[in-house]
Amino acid sequence: MRIAHASPEPALRAFVERYWWCEGEAGDLPLLLPGTGAELWIHYTGGVEPCPADGLPPRPLPAAHLVCLRQTRWSLTSRAAVGFVAVRFRAGALRHFLGPGVDDVADQVVSAADLWGPAGRRMTDEVRLAADPGARTDVLDRFLTGLLDGHHRADAWMDAAVRLVYRSPGDLRMDALAERLGVGARRLQRAFPPAVGAGPKGFQRLARFQKLTRALLLEDQRRYLPAALGAGFYDQNHFIREFRHFTDQRPTALLGRGLSHFYYQPLRDPGQAGHRLGEREVR
Structure with missing residues (x-):
């Protein structure tokens, strides 16, 4: 491929x-x-x-x-x-x-x-x-x-809200987010589904799973517990429950086997084109 x-x-x-x-x-x-x-x-x-x-x-x-x-x-x-x-x-x-x-x-x-x-x-x-x-x-x-x-x-505050949750999905409280943005908590709750497809807590939960899984797959790691704790999961059982909730499988069934999903490293040069990836990264 x-x-x-x-x-x-x-x-x-x-x-x-x-x-x-x-x-x-x-x-x-x-x-x-x-x-x-x-x-x-x-x-x-x-x-x-x-x-x-x-x-x-x-x-x-x-x-x-x-x-x-x-x-x-x-x-x-x-x-x-x-x-x-x-x-x-x-x-x-x-x-x-x-x-x-x-x-x-x-x-x-x-x-x-x-x-x-x-x-x-x-x-x-x-x-x-x-x-x-x-x-x-x-x-x-x-x-x-x-x-x-x-x-x-034109509501730039909504873009800021999504970026903050996406970048720090493990420890960001929604009331603190609303206060930081200068909007009411209820307004934030109502605005999230049409903006991203889920409520703020649901988006945060999914972003936390995605961010950790992406890091583990890109780095081809089998030992996921230290990374899971760093991402905001309470313990190993918490991460396993979330992983099974989203995939119906345990982490060991998918992680550490060279699976790429469609995750890629950031583009370093904004103008680069035609950069080829190796077979290992896309199998």
């Missing part, structure tokens, strides 16, 4: 963490673990199917689709060679590109056409017809800039 990355244009970098694209043969993709993130995938070759836990046959996903704020793990597979480009939004930034609230699309797969109508369909066609990665990212730059012009929210 080949993975490459690029940054969006400067005006989008406060909202979009990266573009990345994936090309590979048929087969299972890395497990998509629960998390707070949002990504828009556009397939230019083949397609991806989720493997339902209920035993039903896989159902192909739309050629361009959004996934965000997942509270369950997803297994994905492709029946033929696959190629797609993905937009990875920063924590809490998706709301600046949508008309509806994020809580209307959380834990779902929603097609770009359903979300953005003719503009979403046109973007999908242009990405699929583009000749190379650079042309695809040009299409995405134009599309996302247009969405941002139409949907950007």
Whole structure:
């Protein structure tokens, strides 16, 4: 499986963490673990199917689709060679590109056409017809800039709230957060679901799980207890309960086995493009 990355244009970098694209043969993709993130995938070759836990046959996903704020793990597979480009939004930034609230699309797969109508369909066609990665990212730059012009929210305090919870999910109290932002606790509680797809405590719980799991997978660690305590879990049993809540498995079933999920190190050079990752990082 080949993975490459690029940054969006400067005006989008406060909202979009990266573009990345994936090309590979048929087969299972890395497990998509629960998390707070949002990504828009556009397939230019083949397609991806989720493997339902209920035993039903896989159902192909739309050629361009959004996934965000997942509270369950997803297994994905492709029946033929696959190629797609993905937009990875920063924590809490998706709301600046949508008309509806994020809580209307959380834990779902929603097609770009359903979300953005003719503009979403046109973007999908242009990405699929583009000749190379650079042309695809040009299409995405134009599309996302247009969405941002139409949907950007002016309540900067909400962006600050999401950043604070996301960066310190282990020990941040919601009443202290509201006081720090200068807003009422009830207003903060009401504002979180449409902004991120979950209430502040739910978002905090998911961010804590995601942040620790990401660190453990990137560092390929088998000893997770010191990191779990540092992330705000009370003890080993607390972390194991949370891990089983979100994945239905014990940590040892997934951690320390070279599993990459789709976690990546930060882009060091905001302008870099076409940076290749090794096979070990994407298997």
